[in-house]
Amino acid sequence: MTPFEGGSPKSYHDSRLASDPESDPIFRNNDLNMDVLYRSGETQQGVSTYTPRLLSLNFKGSLGSMSSHGTLYNEASSSRSDSSKTWFGDVDTQRSEPRKRNLFQQSLYEEEVQAEIEDKDIVGCLDEGVECWTDFSKSHYHPQSLYELxxxxxxxxxxxxxxxxxxxxSEASRGEEICDRLRFFVExxxxIQGIKFLVDDSGGFSALxxxxxxxxxxxxxxxxxxxxSLRSHQTSSSKKKTVSNKLHDAISFSRLSSFCKLFTPIGLPSLSGTKYLNLGDEKPYRSSGVYxxxxHSSTLPFRMQQHTSSDSSEASNAMDVNTLVQLLTNRGRQNIVAILDSAMPAGKLLEKTLLTDLQTLTPEVTxxxxxxxxxxxxxxxGALSSEDKEATVSxxxxxVDASYEQMENNTKPLFCNLSVSRCPLPVPLPFPSIFGNLVGRKGEILSSPVSSDSPYKGSLDVHSVPVATRWRSSSAVLPFLESRMVNLEKLGIQWGAMGSDVVREWGFGREELQEMRENLSKMVSELSPHQFSESSDSD
Incomplete structure (x- = not known):
């Protein structure tokens, strides 16, 4: 979870590209205000810090080799809880060995081995051995950021x-502790523009x-x-588990969507067919790079600098979170479920393939x-007008205007807002090796594949990529909503429903489920094309 702030500008970018004298100057003048996401601070030793406004919640031991205090503050935790002081019998302490840092973490924090580790070895170890997100994280974290349950x-x-x-x-004062940590960053x-909230809602973390x-x-x-709502690739399961999963999805979505302005589901069953990328479904590390x-790209307008140039064709069109929400709700249309599309790398502008290259990352849409x-x-x-030349904003x-004009009237949106940054997406060293052999150094699409021993290319071969993302408020999301409404009714509410015992064990009564069903029905009716045709006729 990340609070967005609107504050004073500070340049922040990928240090490898910014410090390289041979890199494109665009990385040293990207007109982005990263203070929206990062905070300046100071350690007890007086060392300046720049850490993300982040609150991460996960299981105890989920941080791999990283301490829950982060990497900047050496705060030793007690090896024995306070309750043991009231016990006068024998105490048996069992302690697991701390997890060793991988080559990438060693290259960041262990000075004696930094010079001995080559970049190609780091890339190889990550591709084969990532077990948790801290294995490839290059940021420092404030002690308030990492909370273990x-x-x-x-x-x-x-x-x-x-x-x-x-x-x-609510148990064991966790709620109070978590809220105190959030309050630290908010106050x-x-x-504060808003809060970006990411959750794997496929299990118990949805209720939390x-x-x-x-x-x-x-x-x-x-x-x-x-x-x-972020989902990893899920395998098939038993019939009983399938019923439980469908009820979980319906209840989870109904509850979570009621507390947010914009709900964006992310997670296809498979990303294997993504154009220009080699992903596979067996390694979440690779698909996480796409997500x-x-x-990063879709929220870039929140970090853009406002330009006062009289030339409107070169305006980047920055916006804050509330403006985006008002835009997508569109004249009072209460659609809080948005579709997210992405193209990485984005195709050449002159070939007008930008819109056709966009792939939906939201499941169950039509x-x-x-x-x-x-x-x-x-x-x-960072769009390219040719293989090696950056396109201007105009x-x-x-x-993009030409691409929309080519669309048929029935698929053309009522309105499209466009924000443009000339700075492409930097590909840092720990980024997964997912690019195919048709992707060049700047993310350009090559006319012929580059011969290579591996079908995968990473940060050593691809330094940056142009990216396009699109949020859509559209009735295309109706199948996502309707499936949850139908499953809740059929499996949880109807008399003799197959999942009635399941929802009862979860603590839900019939009236509470019916209220959820009514809310889902309202969301479906608001997006129904039939309803809008009736309302327009009555006007």
């Missing part, structure tokens, strides 16, 4: 349904997130929340729908 004596694979996580937030902001969001809604009434790039009320917000980073706008 102690006292949950279960494997993460068993923390797999809504019921099992229902009381986790130091001069002006729901309770947290409900508390946040009471404490921060006017702060918009952008919620991303992270889309999240394409080519007739929706004359759809609204879109697109962000394009060239990007002209190309």
């Amino acid at each position: 102690s006292g949950l004596w279960m494997d993460s694979q068993d923390f797999n349904n809504y019921g099992i996580g229902k009381d986790v937030f 130091e902001c001069d002006h 997130a729901g309770d947290f969001l409900e508390t946040m809604a009471d404490d921060y009434t006017n702060i918009p929340v952008l919620l991303y 992270a790039a889309a999240l 394409e080519d729908v007739e929706d004359n009320q759809s609204v879109e917000s697109m962000c394009v980073l 060239q990007v706008r002209n190309a």
Whole structure:
């Protein structure tokens, strides 16, 4: 979870590209204000710090080789809890060995081995051995950022349904501790735009997130929340498990969506067919690179500098979180479920392939729908007008306008906002090796593949890529909503429903489920093309 702030500008970029004298000057003058996401601070030793405004919640021991205090502050934790002081019998302490740092972490923090580690060895070790997100994280973290849920004596694979996580937030003062940490970051902001909330809602963390969001809604009434539901590739399961999963998805979505301004589901069943990328479904590390790039790019307008240039064709079109929300709700249309599309790398502008290269990252949507009320917000980073030449803002706008003009009327949106940054997405060293042999050094699409011993190219071969992302408020998301509404009715509410015992075990009564079903039905009706045709006729 990340609070967005609007503050004084400070240049922040990928240090490898910015410090390289041979790199493109665009990385040293990218007109981005990273103080929106990062905070300046100082350690007890007087060392200046620059850390993300982040609050991460996960299981005890989920941080790999990283301490829950981060890497800047050496705060030793007690090896024995306070309760042991009241026990006078024998105490048996069992302690596991700390996990060793991989080559990438060693290259960051262990000076004696930095010179001995080559970049190619780091890339290889990450591709083969990533087990948690801290294995490839290059940021320092404030001690308030990393919160581990102690006292949950279960494997993460068993923390797999809504019921099992229902009381986790309120137990053992966890809720108070978590809210105090969020308050630390919020209260130091001069002006907070909103909060970006990411949750893997496929299991017990959905219930924890729901309770947290409900508390946040009471404490921060006017702060918009952008919620991303993130899912990894899931394998098939038994019939009983399938019923439980469908009920979980319906209840999870109903609860989480009620506490946010914009709900964006992310996670295709498969990313194997992504154009110009070699992903596979067996390694979440690779698909996480696609998702992270889309999240970074889609929220870029919140970090853009406002330009006062009289030339409107070169304006980047920065916006804040609330402006985006108002744009996508479109004249009172209460669609809080948005579709996120991404193209990485984005195609050549002159070939007008930008829109066709966009791939939907939101599951259970339908394409080519007739929706004359759809609204879109697109962000394009570092577009190329040729294989090695960056496009101007006006060239990007002209190309996007031309692409929309070629669309049929029934698929053309009512309105599209376009934000443009000339700075492409930097590809840092720990980025997964997912690019195919048709992708060049600047992310350009090559006319013929480069011969290589591996089908995968990473940061050593691709230094930056142009990216396009698009948020859509459209009835194309109806299948996502309808499936949850139908499953809740059929499996949880109807008399003799197959999942009635499941929802009862989770602590839900029939009236509460019916209220959820009514809310889902309202969301479906608001997006129904039939309803809009009736309302327009009556006008």
